[in-house]
Amino acid sequence: MRTSPSQKCGVPASLVRTQVAIVGAGPAGLMLAHLLSLDGIESVVIESRTRTYVEHRVRAGVLEQGSADLLDATGAGARMRSEGLVHHGIQLRFGGSDHRIDFGELTGGRGITVYGQQEIVKDLIALRLSAGHPILFEVSDVELHDIRSDQPSVSFLLDGASMSIDCDIVAGCDGFHGVSRDSIPAGVLTTYERDYPFAWLGILAGIAPSSEELIYCYHERGFALLSMRSPTVGRLYLQVPADERIGDWPDARIWEELQARLAAAGWSLAEGPVTEKGISAMRSFVVEPMQFGRLFLSGDAAHIVPPTGAKGMNLALRDVSVLAEAVAAFYAAGDTRLLDEYSANCLRRVWRAQHFSWWMTSMLHRFPDHDAYQAQLQRAQLAYTVDSRAASTSLAENYVGYEWATT
Ligand code: FAD
Ligand code: DHB
Numbered sequence: 001m002r003t004s005p006s007q008k009c010g011v012p013a014s015l016v017r018t019q020v021a022i023v024g025a026g027p028a029g030l031m032l033a034h035l036l037s038l039d040g041i042e043s044v045v046i047e048s049r050t051r052t053y054v055e056h057r058v059r060a061g062v063l064e065q066g067s068a069d070l071l072d073a074t075g076a077g078a079r080m081r082s083e084g085l086v087h088h089g090i091q092l093r094f095g096g097s098d099h100r101i102d103f104g105e106l107t108g109g110r111g112i113t114v115y116g117q118q119e120i121v122k123d124l125i126a127l128r129l130s131a132g133h134p135i136l137f138e139v140s141d142v143e144l145h146d147i148r149s150d151q152p153s154v155s156f157l158l159d160g161a162s163m164s165i166d167c168d169i170v171a172g173c174d175g176f177h178g179v180s181r182d183s184i185p186a187g188v189l190t191t192y193e194r195d196y197p198f199a200w201l202g203i204l205a206g207i208a209p210s211s212e213e214l215i216y217c218y219h220e221r222g223f224a225l226l227s228m229r230s231p232t233v234g235r236l237y238l239q240v241p242a243d244e245r246i247g248d249w250p251d252a253r254i255w256e257e258l259q260a261r262l263a264a265a266g267w268s269l270a271e272g273p274v275t276e277k278g279i280s281a282m283r284s285f286v287v288e289p290m291q292f293g294r295l296f297l298s299g300d301a302a303h304i305v306p307p308t309g310a311k312g313m314n315l316a317l318r319d320v321s322v323l324a325e326a327v328a329a330f331y332a333a334g335d336t337r338l339l340d341e342y343s344a345n346c347l348r349r350v351w352r353a354q355h356f357s358w359w360m361t362s363m364l365h366r367f368p369d370h371d372a373y374q375a376q377l378q379r380a381q382l383a384y385t386v387d388s389r390a391a392s393t394s395l396a397e398n399y400v401g402y403e404w405a406t407t
Contacts (some may be wrong), residue, residue, distance in 0.1 A: 004019070014163055018044045020327060021167040022083050023142060023152045023180050025054055025135055028299030028316040029173030030124035034076060035324035037133055041331055044165050045135040046142065046156060048174075051125065054137075058204060060117040061227055061235055062214075062310035064401030067162050067317045068113040071120070079123055084115035085228065087213050090399065092386055094218040094379065096264050099386035103359060106389070106396040114214075116229050117313050126219040139163075144170055144183040148293040148380075168294065169327060169339075173320070175300040176285070196282035196306055196361065198222070198239050201246070203254060205234045207272030216308075216364060217262050218382055220375070223308075223365045224261035226269070241363050246279050282306040284358055287351060289343035296323055296342055303350050305357035308364060314401060315353050319346050348404065356398040 020036055022029045025047035048055060063071075063084070070078035088104035088111040103111050128135060139156040143267025146152045147170060155164045181189070187357050196286045209228035217224040222239035229235050238251075238257055251274045262269050285304040289299045299316030322345050326338035338345075367374070385391045 001201075001250035005344045014161065015193040016163065017166045018042050018045060019167060019331070020044075020169045020171055021152075021165045022046070022171045022173055024145075024152065024172070024178055024299075024301070024317070024334050025049075025121070025125070025137070026173060026175055026299065027060075027120055027124075027313050028301070028320050029171065029349075030121060031070075031076075031317050032171055032173060032298065032320035032324055033128055033133065034074060034124055035320060036154070036327060037128070037131065038074060039324065039331075041327060043133070043171075045128070046139045046154065046165075047137050047144065048139055049137065050135050051135075055118055055122045055125065057118055057121075058116065058202070058278070060307075060310065060313040061114050061229060063113040063115055064314045065110040065112065066401045066403070067314045068115075070317055070321060071352075072121075072218070073329050075237040076120075076123055076127055080113060080115045083230065084113040085230070087112050087114060088214055090327075091211065091213055091215045092218070093215050093262070093264060094382050096265065098215070099382075100213070101392050101396050101399070102128065103396045103400050105210060106393045107400050110400040112310075112400055114228060117231070118398060120313075136163075142174075142179050144172075144180060144295060147183060148296040150294060152294045169330075170295045171320075171323065172295055172297040172301045173299055173316075176283075176304050178301050180295060180301050181297055183286060185294065188292055189287040189289070192284075192286045194284040194287075194358070195242075196284075196365070197242050197280050198365060199242050199244060199279050200225075200335060201238045201244065201249060201254065201279050202277065203236050203274050204229065204276040205236065205272045206231060206232065207234045207270045209234045210268065210270045215262065216360075218378065219261040220366065221257070221261050224258055228313070231400060233275075234270075240279065241368075244279055245308075245362075246277060249277070251277075279309065282361065284354055286347075286354060288347060290319070290346055291339075291343045296339075298323055298346075302346075303354070304352055306361045307357075309353065310358035312359050315350060316371065317375065318349055322346050349402075352402055356402075360395075394400045 020043040022045045089102045091098040140157040215226040225237040227235040290302040298319040329335045329338045
């Protein structure tokens, strides 16, 4: 039996036919499904976690100008516009004082929007479900089949029952630990990667943020970052050793370390109840190409950046914009040119973000093998970055999202 998933939303048949099967309901998978539905293209999203889990997973917070514009232009930006915080600069703090990078002035009025990733996930899930389109949560044993052919399929278990989705295209939006990338035969992908000898400990705290703008802080004890989610919720990060355990960081120790690193004359850091805390590894990773046959990888499934440049979610949203356009051209005129060019069209932006994220990470963190000479190089780079208009502009245009002048 072949049943349209839109007829069977919530009560899936064991064998479903759709146009695009989307693995993963993170920002990449959900935005792709949304963009395709605007083009009248049918998709099914499958997700291994519960809806509650994905709606409460605390991760990114910074939207580039282009990402915020994308949410707006596609009718998914209403809550972001009313609750998100638009910023036109960041502070670089080193040697105990602040140096502002003025995005507005340096990039012709562009900026960022601080809005939690899980809020975008909530908004996109609500839009999709209210339109009657399917997201199947809590699937397991996901396998991709026949991705080399033009009739691939995805099989999985839902509520213990076997299901299969036949489709034209599979979008692997299942993050770094998903199954899609590993479904590509050995030898096809080239992998580029770098691990960092430290991690980020992140907290959410019930406090009014002590700064209107984000503060990226270089300190001899290690990097610290002050961010926020709302006028009453702060988001703060500390560089910690790569093998650190969260259990070794009671709240009092976290605040003590934040106070030591973020200290600046005439400024104080407000403390409040810690409502969430966790440690995230730092990694740079890219696979090329981002496609094989009818499988297209998007977002963290294809590439990871260390979070210092705030690029991961933004790249995920850009990938799926490129993919949605290519899929639309394919269905409109049977034209596979944009599908064939998908990987190359994404990778130029991916590598720009790789370099920026690596550069910000290298400039702002303490590396265990750094000697006094290396620390002086970092200070020299920071001083130049805030003093030179050219260097400040480079940071600013990358942070708000670099738009290529050439196509
Ligand atoms: P994910 O969000 O990982 O979504 C993948 C989904 O697939 C998940 O829901 C997962 O459960 C599901 N899945 C996995 N395996 C399967 C399977 N087998 N079957 C079905 N579903 C599956 N980025 C920014 O742009 N700005 C920031 O400020 C920023 N800050 C960050 C701070 C931290 C501490 C961290 C950890 C990350 C940060 N990032 C930031 C990165 C950003 O969170 C990721 O790049 C983003 O989540 C990528 O989205 P995605 O949809 O590709 O992958
Ligand atoms: C946040 C995360 C980042 O990785 C970053 O560079 C800036 C802000 C945040 O979660 O708010």
